Amino acid sequence: MAQTVAQPTATPSALPAKLPLKAIAPWAVFFGVLMLVLLYFVGAEQGATSVFSGTDVHEWVHDARHLLGFPCH
Amino acid sequence: MNSATVRNLLVRGMLAGLAAGVLALVVAYLLGEPYVDKAIAFEDAHAHEHEMEVVSRSLQSTAGLATGVLVYGVAFGGIAALAYCFALGRVGRFSPRATALLLSGTALLAVYVVPFLKYPANPPSVGDPDTIGKRTALYFLMMLLSVLLAIAATLLGKRLAPSLGTWWATVVAVAAFAVVIGLAYQFLPTINEVPAHFPAALLWRFRLSALAIQSVLWAGFGLLFGELAERQLNPAPAKAPSGRTAPASN
Numbered sequence: 610m611a612q613t614v615a616q617p618t619a620t621p622s623a624l625p626a627k628l629p630l631k632a633i634a635p636w637a638v639f640f641g642v643l644m645l646v647l648l649y650f651v652g653a654e655q656g657a658t659s660v661f662s663g664t665d666v667h668e669w670v671h672d673a674r675h676l677l678g679f680p681c682h
Numbered sequence: 683m684n685s686a687t688v689r690n691l692l693v694r695g696m697l698a699g700l701a702a703g704v705l706a707l708v709v710a711y712l713l714g715e716p717y718v719d720k721a722i723a724f725e726d727a728h729a730h731e732h733e734m735e736v737v738s739r740s741l742q743s744t745a746g747l748a749t750g751v752l753v754y755g756v757a758f759g760g761i762a763a764l765a766y767c768f769a770l771g772r773v774g775r776f777s778p779r780a781t782a783l784l785l786s787g788t789a790l791l792a793v794y795v796v797p798f799l800k801y802p803a804n805p806p807s808v809g810d811p812d813t814i815g816k817r818t819a820l821y822f823l824m825m826l827l828s829v830l831l832a833i834a835a836t837l838l839g840k841r842l843a844p845s846l847g848t849w850w851a852t853v854v855a856v857a858a859f860a861v862v863i864g865l866a867y868q869f870l871p872t873i874n875e876v877p878a879h880f881p882a883a884l885l886w887r888f889r890l891s892a893l894a895i896q897s898v899l900w901a902g903f904g905l906l907f908g909e910l911a912e913r914q915l916n917p918a919p920a921k922a923p924s925g926r927t928a929p930a931s932n
Contacts, residue, residue: 623916625778627771632684636692637764647757651750657818668737671806673750676714678794678803678892680817 652679687914692763694910699759702902703752709891709898710751715743717805717888724880725807751895759903762789766911773836774848778915779908786904792832794896797824800867803892805885810875817873827866835859 652674654660655667667674667682674681722739737746766785776784801821809817839855846854876885 623777624775625771625781625915628684628688628767630768633688633764633767636685636688636767640692640760641764644757644760647753651753651757653818653822657815664736668742669746670750671737672715672718672742672747673710673754675718675803675805676710676747676892676895677750677754678798678821678896680801680804680809680814680821681806682809682811682814 651677656681688764688767690914691767691911692760694914695759695763695766695907696756697759698903698907698910699755699757699762700752701755701906702759702899703755705902706755706895706899707748707751710747710895711743713894714888714891715747717884717891718743720881720884721805721807721888724884728807728877728879751899755899755903758789758793758899759907762786762903763907765789766907770915773840777912779912782908782911783904786900786907788832788836790896790900792828793825794900795893796828796863797821798889798893798896800824800870801873802889804875805888808876808880808885813873813875820870820873824866824870828863831859831862 650666651670655664656674657680671681719739762785766782769785770778770781773781773784801817801824835855835858838858839851842851842854845851
């Protein structure tokens, strides 16, 4: 009586439903590109190619670039 | 509704990536930085001309390192969360939590370990500045190839599963991945720019520490994101096991 009624779930461990591709696509495009840009600035900017001139970005993330496995200089 | 689910998973992925980045940063600072310093000491002892310091070493090894590792964590957390949205319910009969751990284990292999075995991480003073363009291109090519092949192997496994059964379909898919990666290792150019007399033990330990950073990052991400995703997708908290078996009459 004091106990709440257990819900009649179909399966003991609920398996996830598929998310439709239409729902994923807009997020994947915008955020996928944004994340890749972030990775570019951590991993390669002012090394092989430069968006900004100088070496400030390169020098700032220098240690991270070496330790995360990117070719640095 | 579904779009909101994707958004929530993406936000959780980036947060889990940030938290995993913090763990990786601790490992990077404690385990990796001593080798970076030793490698720079080697460089200074052998360099003919000294470059002007743009960012001081104390900043590079703390705030600079933190920026790089945390941004890396957030970025890969976001990408992994988006990949997770695709994988959910499609890769097999796995719970949200198990799917997350499976995905992050695969990501560690495909994004890092496979490229690392061909083009391993190098400490300062290893690597000719004149070949940075070529080395960067090859590294990103290897990473892209490895990720695409991992996706292709997953699709292959799914296609073979009805005829071969899940076990053998997985074995064949992984074997196919290994064979094609082996061919890529064989045909892509080898890079060896370790200067003469650079301590072999230092190089080895630096590379091990780089591997440790990535292992902690992806393991941390898989566990954290899996927990967050499980709670989001299966919100009903599990009651005591006795409540489930007993009928609703007392």
